[in-house]
Amino acid sequence: MQNKFCMLIDGKWVEAESEENFEVINPATSKVIAKVPAGGREDVRKALKAAERVFKEWGNLPPVQRAKFMHKAANSIRKHEEEISRLLTQEQGKPLLEARGEIRGAADAIDYYAEEAHRILGEVIPTNSAKQHSLVIKQPIGVVAAIGPWNYPVSLLIWKLAPALIAGCTVVAKPASYTPLSAIRTFECFVEAGIPVGVLNLVTGPGSIVGDELVKNPAAKKIAFTGETHTGKEIMSKAGTNLKRLSLELGGSCPLIVCEDADLESAVKGGVYRSFRNMGQVCNSINRIYVDKAVASRFIEMFVEETKRLKIGNGLKEPEVDLGPMITDEQRKHTEEHIKDAISKGARVLCGGKEPEGEKFKRGFFFEPTVLTEVNHAMLIMQEETFGPVAPIMVVNDMEEVVKLANDTRYGLVSYVYTKDLKRAISIAESLECGTVDINNVSGGEVPYPYGGWKESGLGLELSHYGLEEYLEVKHIRVDIGR
Ligand code: NAP
Numbered sequence: 462m463q464n465k466f467c468m469l470i471d472g473k474w475v476e477a478e479s480e481e482n483f484e485v486i487n488p489a490t491s492k493v494i495a496k497v498p499a500g501g502r503e504d505v506r507k508a509l510k511a512a513e514r515v516f517k518e519w520g521n522l523p524p525v526q527r528a529k530f531m532h533k534a535a536n537s538i539r540k541h542e543e544e545i546s547r548l549l550t551q552e553q554g555k556p557l558l559e560a561r562g563e564i565r566g567a568a569d570a571i572d573y574y575a576e577e578a579h580r581i582l583g584e585v586i587p588t589n590s591a592k593q594h595s596l597v598i599k600q601p602i603g604v605v606a607a608i609g610p611w612n613y614p615v616s617l618l619i620w621k622l623a624p625a626l627i628a629g630c631t632v633v634a635k636p637a638s639y640t641p642l643s644a645i646r647t648f649e650c651f652v653e654a655g656i657p658v659g660v661l662n663l664v665t666g667p668g669s670i671v672g673d674e675l676v677k678n679p680a681a682k683k684i685a686f687t688g689e690t691h692t693g694k695e696i697m698s699k700a701g702t703n704l705k706r707l708s709l710e711l712g713g714s715c716p717l718i719v720c721e722d723a724d725l726e727s728a729v730k731g732g733v734y735r736s737f738r739n740m741g742q743v744c745n746s747i748n749r750i751y752v753d754k755a756v757a758s759r760f761i762e763m764f765v766e767e768t769k770r771l772k773i774g775n776g777l778k779e780p781e782v783d784l785g786p787m788i789t790d791e792q793r794k795h796t797e798e799h800i801k802d803a804i805s806k807g808a809r810v811l812c813g814g815k816e817p818e819g820e821k822f823k824r825g826f827f828f829e830p831t832v833l834t835e836v837n838h839a840m841l842i843m844q845e846e847t848f849g850p851v852a853p854i855m856v857v858n859d860m861e862e863v864v865k866l867a868n869d870t871r872y873g874l875v876s877y878v879y880t881k882d883l884k885r886a887i888s889i890a891e892s893l894e895c896g897t898v899d900i901n902n903v904s905g906g907e908v909p910y911p912y913g914g915w916k917e918s919g920l921g922l923e924l925s926h927y928g929l930e931e932y933l934e935v936k937h938i939r940v941d942i943g944r
Contacts, residue, residue: 466497466645468665470504471511472658477666478503485642488554488786489775489825495552497641500666502674505633509680511659512604512631519660520601520629524578527627531575533654535568541650542568545615547777549643553614554785554826555739556776560643566908567619567647570924573908574623577929581628594940599933601629602706603682606675608668608696610688611637611788612742615647617710620906620923621685622661628932633662633681635672637688639788641665668692679703683932686710687744690846690872690917697920708921708931710744711914712846713874716867717747717903718889720860721755723879725763727901733767735877735903736852737830740787741796744918745875745897745905749836749843750854751863757856761834764854765811768830773817775825786825787849793826796849800831803840803853808833813850838869846872860885864892873915877903896922 467474476482477498484493498504519527538545546560553560584597607621614636622632636644648663664671675681676699683706686696693709700707717735719728736747752760774782787793793816800814813831816822828850836843836853843853857863867876873895880886880901890898896913897906906912906924913922921931 466495466642466665468498468500468504469645469648469652469661469663470508471662472652475504477501483638483666485552485639487551488788489551489777491824491826495642497645497665500664500671502670504664504666505671505674505678508633508662508664509604509675509678512633512662513680515657515659516601516604516631519631519657522629524581524627524629527629528575528578530651530654530656531571531623531626534651534656535571535575537650537653538564538568538571538647541646545643545646548646549615549640550777550785552640552642553611554776554788556774556782556785557780559739559776563613563616564643564647567616570616570619570908571623574627574929577624577627577926580926581929581933588939590941592941592944594942596938596940598936598938600936602932602934603630604680605630605632605683605685605932606681607632607634608672608675608684608686608688609634609636609644611639612739612744614640615643617687618644619647620928624929625685625932626660628929630683630932631660633664633675635664635666635668635675638665638667672696673699676700676705677702682706684708685931693919706931708923709919710912710923711917711919712872713744713746713914713918714748714844714846714870714872715745715875715877715895717750717877718863718867718879719750719752719756719760720878720880720882720885721753722881723756724881724901725756725760728879729760729763729767731877731879731903732764732852733771735905737768737771737784737850740784740828741850742788742792742848743905746848747852747877747903748847749867750852751857751866752854753860754856754858761811761832761854764852765832768812768832768852771830773827773829774821784830784850786827788826790826792848793828796828796847796851799842799845799847799849800833800851803833803836803842806837806840808836808840808842808853838866844870860889864889868892868894871917874918875899875905
């Protein structure tokens with residue numbers, strides 16, 4: 462693998478002005494796999510300047526012409542899918558099969574938004590005068606700063622820059638410092654597609670410097686951010702100085718509700734998949750499970766059996782494993798602390814709860830998928846985002862109680878409900894305080910549907926046509942034609 466990667470600023474692949482670099486580590490082996498420029502404030506300013514300079518020209522292109530570059534970039538990503546996926550697995554840890562899915566999904570998201578070129582629609586509103594017309598048009602916001610996390614480093618940047626580009630915005634993106642490689646390689650595909658110089662820029666480096674400059678610099682008119690809730694709050698307060706437009710996709714504590722009439726097999730399959738996928742390091746991971754007492758013992762037994770079947774490993778060498786390592790030792794320790802806290806307050810570990818044994822796990826940040834019972838809401842695991850492979854299961858007496866428990870959190874991202882009773886399903890779904898409710902499925906975020914958080918899980922929406930609106934300003938033009 463090439464071990465030096467660069468930033469994309471004003472159409473050139475460059476080092477940081479400071480000439481400093483930081484290292485990227487493979488979490489499956491803890492070995493350094495690459496060096497990446499440690500960008501600073503001056504690098505961000507140059508990138509913003511370039512994006513500002515070409516904004517008018519890009520924004521004035523007919524959307525279908527912008528779409529042509531995007532379709533080409535999507536095809537280039539497909540052409541380089543294997544290379545980008547391997548980088549993603551090496552820096553993030555997810556098994557290669559999943560990495561390929563993320564890269565394919567990112568290419569599809571670019572095509573989806575390119576097709577929205579035909580649907581950036583305005584309105585004509587009737588006025589009270591025959592001489593006047595009221596036109597409502599949509600225009601691009603300006604330069605967008607897109608800041609992404611490490612758990613889906615390619616797709617979560619694409620979910621921002623694809624709608625931004627088709628809307629006519631130019632972009633300066635910052636990938637997370639644990640996982641910049643797959644994003645850099647993905648940006649190469651936009652360059653290969655001939656995207657005009659300056660339209661898309663990528664600056665690597667610490668959030669406290671590169672991210673901070675993007676948030677504070679008045680040249681960036683909108684901040685599109687995915688990451689932790691506390692970072693989102695910090696960004697919101699800083700961006701307030703210039704009243705910047707914001708979309709914030711933040712943390713979650715997502716409940717799974719299993720009613721007494723649920724199809725237990727599919728609830729268990731869905732529950733295990735959504736609790737442990739990507740080692741629980743997903744915003745919409747199931748963090749808390751509530752199961753009706755009538756089916757609790759059977760559900761718990763099946764859930765533990767299914768969890769024990771999950772295979773862990775280095776997803777580059779064994780692409781078919783279900784789970785790779787966690788991103789860092791720190792993230793693993795955070796998970797262990799939540800488990801310890803739960804045990805100290807009465808929880809019981811039914812499986813997992815420790816690092817797996819064996820030579821192949823020694824150097825990576827592996828952890829066994831863990832199932833807990835006898836949990837309650839005084840435990841951190843039921844209140845805070847663990848972002849690790851733990852499924853705490855609580856037995857409940859009735860469905861009124863369950864909605865209260867599910868909503869007893871500062872987060873409001875996704876909830877999952879399993880029941881065969883449609884009336885009950887809709888009634889629970891309407892009562893849950895969150896942006897998405899999946900009934901009898903655990904689908905997660907997909908491009909055609911709006912995705913966003915309530916409460917402290919965020920502001921604004923990503924995906925679908927709602928996600929596109931986030932990059933458009935509305936302008937009312939009142940015309941007097943003087944007849
Ligand atoms: P994070 O620590 O908040 O970092 C996210 C990004 O922000 C990184 O690029 C980071 O840079 C940058 N950053 C850090 N401090 C900053 C600052 N002061 N100003 C501007 N940028 C700053 O989050 P993470 O640990 O990467 O991601 C995990 C979190 O993301 C979880 O809470 C998860 O739930 C959430 N998430 C939410 C969604 C959703 O759609 N709601 C989806 C995925 C993940 P560095 O990497 O250089 O620190």
